[in-house]
Amino acid sequence: MKIFTAAQIREADAFTIREEPVSSTGLMERAAGKCAAWLEVQFAPTTPVYIFCGKGNNGGDGLVIARLLLQKGYPVRACILQHSAKASADHTFHLQLLQQQYPACLYEIGAQGDFPVLPAGAVIIDAIFGTGLNKPVEGWMAGIIHQINDQRAIHPVVAIDIPSGLLADSSSLHTPVIQAHHTLSFECYKLAFLLPENAGFTGHVHILPIGLHPDYITQTPTRYHLTDREMIRTIYHPRDPFAHKGTYGHALLIAGSYGKMGAAVLSAKACLRAGVGLLSCHVPQCGYDIMQISEPCAMCVTDEGSTHSAHFHTLPDGATYKTIGIGPGLGTQTATARSLERLLEHYQRPMVIDADALNLLSVYPYLLSRLPQGSILTPHPKEFERLFGTAANDFDRLTLLSQQAVHLHLYILLKGRYTAIACPDGSLYFNSTGNPGMATGGSGDVLTGILTALLAQDYTPKAAVILGAWLHGYAGDLAAEQLSQEAMTATDIITHLGAAFRHVI
Numbered sequence: 001m002k003i004f005t006a007a008q009i010r011e012a013d014a015f016t017i018r019e020e021p022v023s024s025t026g027l028m029e030r031a032a033g034k035c036a037a038w039l040e041v042q043f044a045p046t047t048p049v050y051i052f053c054g055k056g057n058n059g060g061d062g063l064v065i066a067r068l069l070l071q072k073g074y075p076v077r078a079c080i081l082q083h084s085a086k087a088s089a090d091h092t093f094h095l096q097l098l099q100q101q102y103p104a105c106l107y108e109i110g111a112q113g114d115f116p117v118l119p120a121g122a123v124i125i126d127a128i129f130g131t132g133l134n135k136p137v138e139g140w141m142a143g144i145i146h147q148i149n150d151q152r153a154i155h156p157v158v159a160i161d162i163p164s165g166l167l168a169d170s171s172s173l174h175t176p177v178i179q180a181h182h183t184l185s186f187e188c189y190k191l192a193f194l195l196p197e198n199a200g201f202t203g204h205v206h207i208l209p210i211g212l213h214p215d216y217i218t219q220t221p222t223r224y225h226l227t228d229r230e231m232i233r234t235i236y237h238p239r240d241p242f243a244h245k246g247t248y249g250h251a252l253l254i255a256g257s258y259g260k261m262g263a264a265v266l267s268a269k270a271c272l273r274a275g276v277g278l279l280s281c282h283v284p285q286c287g288y289d290i291m292q293i294s295e296p297c298a299m300c301v302t303d304e305g306s307t308h309s310a311h312f313h314t315l316p317d318g319a320t321y322k323t324i325g326i327g328p329g330l331g332t333q334t335a336t337a338r339s340l341e342r343l344l345e346h347y348q349r350p351m352v353i354d355a356d357a358l359n360l361l362s363v364y365p366y367l368l369s370r371l372p373q374g375s376i377l378t379p380h381p382k383e384f385e386r387l388f389g390t391a392a393n394d395f396d397r398l399t400l401l402s403q404q405a406v407h408l409h410l411y412i413l414l415k416g417r418y419t420a421i422a423c424p425d426g427s428l429y430f431n432s433t434g435n436p437g438m439a440t441g442g443s444g445d446v447l448t449g450i451l452t453a454l455l456a457q458d459y460t461p462k463a464a465v466i467l468g469a470w471l472h473g474y475a476g477d478l479a480a481e482q483l484s485q486e487a488m489t490a491t492d493i494i495t496h497l498g499a500a501f502r503h504v505i
C-alpha cells in the first residue's frame with residue numbers, strides 16, 4: 001500500500017473530483033458517510049455524540065457526520081470552533097444544510113471557557129483539523145485540545161482522518177495533539193501514523209476506503225510504502241518441482257559464543273524453516289555439541305577459538321556459500337572484529353549483518369563502506385543510534401536511515417512496531433505484521449536466520465528483506481494468537497513460520 005503525503009492526498013481528492021467526476025461536497029459526504037457507518041456499529045443510538053469541528057474541510061466532515069447521525073436518531077451536538085473568520089466552501093455548504101435541518105444541534109466555541117459539559121457516556125469526535133494543519137496549534141485552540149485529552153479517561157475519542165494537531169509528514173513532538181482511542185482515516189495510512197513518537201495519538205487506526213480515483217493511486221509514485229499480503233504474494237516465488245538441495249543455496253551462519261549459543265541455534269533453526277538448501281554454522285568450540293544436538297539438519301564448522309569465533313575469515317568464499325548471516329550471539333572481541341575485517345576483504349556477496357556484528361561495525365565504522373553492496377543490516381533503535389548517531393525526532397531518524405542506505409548501498413531494516421526498511425534506491429517500506437509479544441530475547445536472531453535463508457534462495461536483497469520481515473511478523477502474530485503475547489517466545493515464531501508461508505502461497 002502506498003503512503004501518500006498530505007499534498008498528494010489533496011491532489012488525489014482533486015483528481016477524483018475532476019475525473020470521476022464527483023462534486024467536492026459529494027466526496028465529503030462519501031467520506032463522512034463511511035465514518036458515520038463505522039460509528040453506528042460502535043455506539044448505540046442513545047449515545048450522546050459531541051463533534052468538535054474546525055472551519056476547514058475536516059470540520060466539514062464533522063458537520064456531515066452530525067447530520068447523518070441525527071438522521072439515525074443519535075443525540076448530537078456539533079461544536080464549531082471559531083479559530084478563523086473564514087470557513088472552507090464545503091464546510092459552509094454542509095453547515096447550511098445542518099442549520100436548515102437541525103439548528104438546535106449547533107454550538108459555537110470561541111474561547112476555552114466555552115468548552116461544553118459532557119453528559120455521561122458521551123463520545124467525542126475530533127473533526128477540528130485534518131491534513132490542512134500548517135503549524136502547531138496554539139492559544140485557546142491548544143487549550144481545547146488539552147481539555148479533550150483530559151476527558152479521554154471517561155469519554156471515547158474518535159479522530160476523523162488524523163488526530164488534530166498531528167502533522168502528517170513532519171514531527172509534532174512537544175506540540176498539542178489529540179490523543180484519540182480510534183482514528184478513522186481515509187483511503188491510506190499517513191506517514192505520521194507509523195512512527196513510534198506518535199504512538200499515543202492515533203489509538204487504533206481504521207482505514208476507510210472513500211473511492212479515491214484508482215488511476216491516481218496506481219500512477220502516482222511514492223517514496224514510502226506499507227507492506228501488505230498482496231505485495232508479499234508478488235514477491236514470493238514457489239519452489240521448483242525439479243529442485244534439489246543445491247537449488248536453494250548453501251548459507252553460512254557465523255554466530256554464537258560462550259553463554260550465547262542459544263542465539264546461534266535460534267538463527268539456524270529459523271534459517272532451515274525458511275527454506276535454505278544447506279546450512280553450515282560456524283561456531284566456537286564450546287558451541288559444537290550444542291549446535292549438533294540442537295539442530296541435526298545443520299552442518300557445523302568449529303572455530304579455533306574455544307569461547308569466541310575469530311577465525312571465520314579463512315573459510316567462506318562466494319563459490320561455496322551463497323550468503324552469510326553474521327552476528328547473533330557472536331560477541332564483540334577484538335579478534336572477532338579482525339576476522340570480520342579480513343572476511344570483508346574477499347567475500348563479495350550480499351550478507352545479513354545483525355546484533356554483535358552491528359556492534360562491531362559501530363566500534364570500527366570504516367568497515368561499513370567495505371560491506372558487500374546490497375547487504376542487509378538489521379539494527380534495533382539503540383544499535384542504529386550506535387551506528388549512525390542520534391536524531392531529534394522520528395522523522396529525522398527516517399531521513400538519516402534512508403540517507404545511509406543510499407550512501408552505503410545497503411538495505412537497513414530498523415526494527416520497531418512498523419519496522420522500516422530503507423533501500424539503496426531511496427524507497428522505504430514499513431512492515432505491517434508483528435506484535436509486542438515479539439519484543440523478547442531471540443526474536444531478532446530468528447529474523448537473521450529467515451533473511452539469510454531467503455538470500456540463499458536467490459531472492460534479491462530487496463525481496464528478501466521485505467518478504468522476510470513480513471513472514472517474521474506474521475509468524476509472530478500467529479504465535480501470539482495461539483499463546484498470547486506474554487507467553488510466546490522466539491522459538492514459537494519459528495514454529496509458526498510454516499503457517500506464515502502457507503498464508504502467502
Ligand SMILES: NC(=O)C1=CN([C@@H]2O[C@H](COP(=O)(O)OP(=O)(O)OC[C@H]3O[C@@H](n4cnc5c(N)ncnc54)[C@H](O)[C@@H]3O)[C@@H](O)[C@H]2O)[C@@H](O)CC1
Binds near residue numbers: 056162186
Ligand atoms: N478535499 C476533499 O475533497 C476531501 C477532504 N476531506 C477532509 O478535508 C481535510 C483537509 O481539509 P482542509 O484542507 O480544509 O484542512 P483542515 O480542515 O485540516 O484545516 C484547515 C483550516 O485550519 C486552519 N489552520 C491550519 N493550521 C492551523 C493552526 N495551527 N491553527 C489554527 N488554524 C489552523 C486553516 O487556516 C484552515 O482554516 C482532510 O483531513 C479530510 O478530513 C475529506 O472530506 C475527503 C474529501
Ligand SMILES: [K+]
Binds near residue numbers: 058129159162163164
Ligand atoms: K481530526
